[in-house]
Amino acid sequence: MAVDFITTNPSVLLNDFKKRIKQDEQEGKITTWDLDSDGDVTHKAEQWKSKAWMRPQVKDGKLTFTVLNPKGKEVPPEVYGFYHGHLVATFITHFGAKISSAISSGKPTDEDRVKPRS
Incomplete structure (x- = not known):
């Protein structure tokens, strides 16, 4: 795992997350994440933009996000953290009522891609 959001309907949670990123009105809009054409998200702040991506995966009873590295670069621990x-703060702020818990791994797992592929 990378980040798991335990929820009764992970597909709805993911769709709501994407809608909030794309919506025009400011109330409830998620302004700190960008969504790419593959459905992955990266942080918008200049210091963190494109340093990594988070890829969502709908699983049984949870929505999981794994880390993807930028092409040809590693994801250092401070970026991973x-x-x-x-991401956890965003989900608690916007979707706290839709998740029962959030679980974050302390270091990269087999599902995360933090180093360039050879």
Whole structure:
């Protein structure tokens, strides 16, 4: 795992997350994440933008986000930690009533891609 959001309907949670990123009105809009054409998200702040991506996966009873590295670059621990922490904060702020818990791994797992592929 990378970040798991335990929920009764992970597909709805993911769709709501994407809608909030794309919506025009400001109330409830998620302003700190960008969504790419593959459905992955990256942080918008200049310091963190495109340092990593988070890829969502709908699983039984949970919505999981794994880390993807930028092409040809590694994801250092401070970036891994920031992306995890900020994603969890975003979901608690916007969707706290829809999740029963959030679980974040302390270091990259087999599902995360933090190093360039050879």
